[in-house]
Structure formats: C-alpha cells, structure tokens
Amino acid sequence: MKEDRPCRPLAVVGAGAAGLSAALWAARLGWMPAVFEAADRPGGQLQAVHQPIIDYLGLPVRDGPELIRHFLAHLRQAGVSIALGVPIAGILPRTEPRPHFLLVPGRKTGPPDAGAPASTDRKNGGASVLCARAVILATGTRPRRLGVPGEALIAESAWSSTSRNAERFRGRAVVIVGGGDRAVEGALNVAPHAAVVTLLVRGAALKARSALRQKLPSHRNIRIFYRTVIRRIEASGGSGPRYRLLLAASDAPPSEAGAGKTVESLPPVLIADDVLLRIGMEPVLPPIWTEASEPGRAQAEDVFWAADEAMPEKTVPEGIWIAGDAALPASERSVAAAVGSGMQAAKRAVLWLEAQEILSEADAPEAGG
Ligand SMILES: Cc1cc2nc3c(=O)[nH]c(=O)nc-3n(C[C@H](O)[C@H](O)[C@H](O)COP(=O)(O)OP(=O)(O)OC[C@H]3O[C@@H](n4cnc5c(N)ncnc54)[C@H](O)[C@@H]3O)c2cc1C
Structure with missing residues (x-):
C-alpha cells in the first residue's frame, strides 16, 4: 500500500463546525493539522441550514453558508488549509516504528464542485494512505435507519424536507415515523396539505416538546399510533398509493402519557403515498481496521466503534478524539x-502529543509502514 510520508502529528477528519474549530485551535497552539473533508465543500450540516442562525453567540447570520464564510476567513488567517473530496474510509492503527495511524481514503463520490472556496485544496480521494500520530474525528451524524426489509424503497425521499416543499404532499397519505420534535414538526408542516398524516411512534408517548404537541389536536387529519414499529416495507404496485407498511406492536412498555390509539386498534398493514423517517441521527465514524481487515489483505470482520450517544472514553483508542x-x-x-467540542478535542490532542514528546513538525520520512 502506498503511503504519504512524512507522518503528520495531527489529522482532523471532517470540516464541519467541530472540525474547523479543532483545526483552528490546533494551529493556534502550534500544531498545524492536516484536515480532510469528504465533501466538495467545507461546513458540513451548515451547508444545509437555509434559515437564520440566531443562537450562535455574537454572530447572528442569515444562514449556514454565511457562518461557514466567517469560519473559513478565520481559518485562512491561521494558515489552515482543507483537503476536500477526501473521505476517510477507515483508520488503521500501527505501532512500528512508533505508534501512528494510517488514514485510508475511500473513493470520492459525485462531481467536483466548481464553487469551492479558494482557500481549500482539492485532492482526488483514494490515491494515497495518509499518516498521522493523533487524529480528531469530527465526522458528524447521519439519519438513523429503520433496518427493516424494503427500506431501500423509501431511501431517496425518507429524509426530504417538510418545511421547504410541504405543497408536494397535497392530497397524499403521509406516514411519519418518529415521536420527537422533528417528527411532530414534520406532521404539522404536512397536515395542512396532506389527506391524512399518520405518526408511527415506537414508544408509548411523544417525546416532542410540549409547544409542538399542543398544536396537534388542531389538525384533525393527524392520527398517532403509539407502541408501533414497521416490520417490512413493500411496494404496493399500480398507480395508487406507493407503499404497504407491515406493522407490529413495539416492545415499549405502556404509559399513562401515551394517550392516543392503543396497540389493539393497530392495523396490520398501512397504505402510504409517502414515508418519512424522523427517528433521529447517529454518529458517523470511520471504522478502525485491524491489520487483518486492511483492504487487500485477508478479510476479517471490521472493528467498528462501539458508538453510542454517551460515547464512553474507553471505546476510543488512545491518540484519537471525537x-x-x-x-x-x-x-x-x-x-x-460543536465549536466548543472541537476546541476541547484539539487541546486534549495537543496535550497528549506534547506528553508523547512528538515533534510539532511532520516526522522525517520513514521507510515501510
Ligand atoms: C437544517 C439544520 C438546521 C440547524 N439549525 C441550527 C441552529 O439554528 N443553531 C445551531 O446551533 N445548530 C443548528 N443545527 C445543528 C448544527 O448545524 C450542527 O450541530 C453542527 O453544525 C454540527 O457540526 P459537526 O462539525 O459536529 O458535524 P457536521 O456539520 O455534520 O460535519 C461533519 C463533517 O464531516 C465530514 N465527514 C463525515 N465522514 C467523513 C469521513 N469519513 N471522511 C472525511 N470527512 C467526513 C462530513 O462530510 C461533514 O462535512 C442545524 C442543523 C441542521 C441540519
């Protein structure tokens, strides 16, 4: 495997708010990091924020891209550059000749984006393996999946916005899966247009904040099934509604708060024109490979992060911060x-690098890996 040498002291994976903050802090502390971003533009989720951000202290902005421009101007001043279009597919810890990590780029998807800012480098991912002594993973989250047969049928539209194009649900039977803020918000956005909106809630009660819950009764076309899961999704065929959802009772315990339809009244099959998933986000982290599962060598089960919301420190190998x-x-x-957490990761990584007596410059080129 071809490796980029010399080995950099610190790599930051992901150039959203957290990665950009980590990069700025590391640079400011004298440890200029290598920054890798899978997308063709930096900013992560902020690229998708089309409404004003009014809660970032001291810097209210029209939208996410405006905040990104402020962040990038700051990084330019600090001399940080970002390698765009470099998705890190996996991380391979190595111990010889001294502990380091190989960051293996995956294949870049999608066409290059001509609108990328001038301060960023463009690399074609998949070419070289990158080496770093310490790594900060600021790779964000992705929508959680149902994990049921037939889910691929709804993959394209499952996360489509309900605020920007609610009109497209006119006269349709819409099923929204989830009981949190985003699910209820979605139901409220869609209800004025849709024929019927069905909320499928796994638990015995909605978790959405009360300000949203209180608006539900004013929409008579919203119905809620609690303690319900989808077992399977099938295409319904023909020119009518598109999906048949096979339902089952969830194992959630009953609750007094779960006013609404009970599991007894749950239909076994629900027909829907649209199925929207609002069941939360989960961390997206590149897998840590063992030597055996390194691509091109004997295939073994990849070692994945035992990632959960609390992210216990012990699941993260020494030398990596999230x-x-x-x-x-x-x-x-x-x-x-995200900005605060990026700062925290950078400070911890720098303290660790200093404790290891690692040079803040890249190591001298080494042979082998
Ligand atoms: C519509 C919307 C509105 C929001 N409104 C607000 C608001 O008003 N106020 C507020 O405070 N917050 C808001 N948020 C939340 C806020 O935007 C996020 O919490 C924050 O931006 C997260 O930053 P992050 O850097 O942790 O993750 P992300 O922004 O998700 O960045 C992660 C980056 O890592 C990259 N990446 C992932 N995997 C890899 C890999 N393997 N290799 C290389 N790169 C990788 C991704 O491409 C991405 O660029 C909103 C979010 C959304 C979606």
Missing part, C-alpha cells in the same frame, strides 16, 4: 457545542 455532533448527545447538538 468532536462535535458525533460525540454529543442529540439534545446538545448545535453549532456552539
């Missing part, structure tokens, strides 16, 4: 928390 949404509980995910 920052931003990937490390934060859902209720705390925000730009402010």
Whole structure:
C-alpha cells in the first residue's frame, strides 16, 4: 500500500463546525493539522441550514453558508488549509516504528464542485494512505435507519424536507415515523396539505416538546399510533398509493402519557403515498481496521466503534478524539457545542502529543509502514 510520508502529528477528519474549530485551535497552539473533508465543500450540516442562525453567540447570520464564510476567513488567517473530496474510509492503527495511524481514503463520490472556496485544496480521494500520530474525528451524524426489509424503497425521499416543499404532499397519505420534535414538526408542516398524516411512534408517548404537541389536536387529519414499529416495507404496485407498511406492536412498555390509539386498534398493514423517517441521527465514524481487515489483505470482520450517544472514553483508542455532533448527545447538538467540542478535542490532542514528546513538525520520512 502506498503511503504519504512524512507522518503528520495531527489529522482532523471532517470540516464541519467541530472540525474547523479543532483545526483552528490546533494551529493556534502550534500544531498545524492536516484536515480532510469528504465533501466538495467545507461546513458540513451548515451547508444545509437555509434559515437564520440566531443562537450562535455574537454572530447572528442569515444562514449556514454565511457562518461557514466567517469560519473559513478565520481559518485562512491561521494558515489552515482543507483537503476536500477526501473521505476517510477507515483508520488503521500501527505501532512500528512508533505508534501512528494510517488514514485510508475511500473513493470520492459525485462531481467536483466548481464553487469551492479558494482557500481549500482539492485532492482526488483514494490515491494515497495518509499518516498521522493523533487524529480528531469530527465526522458528524447521519439519519438513523429503520433496518427493516424494503427500506431501500423509501431511501431517496425518507429524509426530504417538510418545511421547504410541504405543497408536494397535497392530497397524499403521509406516514411519519418518529415521536420527537422533528417528527411532530414534520406532521404539522404536512397536515395542512396532506389527506391524512399518520405518526408511527415506537414508544408509548411523544417525546416532542410540549409547544409542538399542543398544536396537534388542531389538525384533525393527524392520527398517532403509539407502541408501533414497521416490520417490512413493500411496494404496493399500480398507480395508487406507493407503499404497504407491515406493522407490529413495539416492545415499549405502556404509559399513562401515551394517550392516543392503543396497540389493539393497530392495523396490520398501512397504505402510504409517502414515508418519512424522523427517528433521529447517529454518529458517523470511520471504522478502525485491524491489520487483518486492511483492504487487500485477508478479510476479517471490521472493528467498528462501539458508538453510542454517551460515547464512553474507553471505546476510543488512545491518540484519537471525537468532536462535535458525533460525540454529543442529540439534545446538545448545535453549532456552539460543536465549536466548543472541537476546541476541547484539539487541546486534549495537543496535550497528549506534547506528553508523547512528538515533534510539532511532520516526522522525517520513514521507510515501510
Ligand atoms: C437544517 C439544520 C438546521 C440547524 N439549525 C441550527 C441552529 O439554528 N443553531 C445551531 O446551533 N445548530 C443548528 N443545527 C445543528 C448544527 O448545524 C450542527 O450541530 C453542527 O453544525 C454540527 O457540526 P459537526 O462539525 O459536529 O458535524 P457536521 O456539520 O455534520 O460535519 C461533519 C463533517 O464531516 C465530514 N465527514 C463525515 N465522514 C467523513 C469521513 N469519513 N471522511 C472525511 N470527512 C467526513 C462530513 O462530510 C461533514 O462535512 C442545524 C442543523 C441542521 C441540519
């Protein structure tokens, strides 16, 4: 395997708010990091924020891209550059001649984006393996999946916005899976247009905040099935509704708070024109490979992060830190928390590098790996 040498002291994977903050802090502390971003633009989720961000202290902005521009201007001043279009597919810890990590780029998907800022480098991912002594993973989250047969049928539209194009649900039977803020918000957005909106809630009660819950009764076309899961999704065929959802009772315990339809009245099959998933986000972290599962060698089961919301420290190998949404509980995910968490990861990584007596410059080129 071809490796990029020399080995950098610190790599940051992901150039959202957390990764950019980590990169700035590391640079400011004298440890210029190598920054890798899978997408063709930096900014992560902020690229998708089309409404004003009014809760980032001291810097209210029209939308996410405006905040990204502020962040990038700051990074430019600090001399940080970002390698775009470099998805890190996996991380291979190595111990010889001294502990380091090989970051293996995956294949870049999608066409190059001509609108990328001038301060960023463009690399074609998949070419070389990258080496770093310490790594900060600021790779964000992805929508959680149901994990049931037939889910691929709804993959394209399952996360489509309900606020920007609610009109497209006019006259349709819409099923929204989830009971949190985003599920209820989605139901409220769609209800004025849809024929019927069905919320399928795994638990015995909605978790959405009360301000949203209180609006539900004013929409007579919203119905809620509690303690319900989808077992399977099938295409219904013909020109009518598109999906048949095979339902089952969930194992959630009953609750007084779960006013609404009970499991007894649950139909075994629900027909829907649209199925929207609002069941939360989960951390997206590149797998840690063992030597045996390194691509091109004997295939073994990949070692995945035991990632859960609390992200116990012991699941993270020494020399790697996780920052931003990937490390934060859902209720705390925000730009402010991502920026703070990026700072924290950078400071911890720098302290660790100093304790290892690793040079802040890249190591001298080495042979082998
Ligand atoms: C529609 C919307 C509105 C929001 N509104 C607000 C708001 O008003 N106020 C607020 O505080 N927060 C808001 N948020 C939340 C806020 O944007 C996020 O909490 C924050 O931006 C998360 O930053 P992050 O860097 O942790 O993750 P992300 O922004 O998700 O960045 C992760 C980056 O890592 C990259 N990446 C992932 N895997 C790899 C890999 N293997 N290799 C290389 N790169 C990789 C991704 O491409 C991405 O660029 C909103 C979010 C959304 C989606």
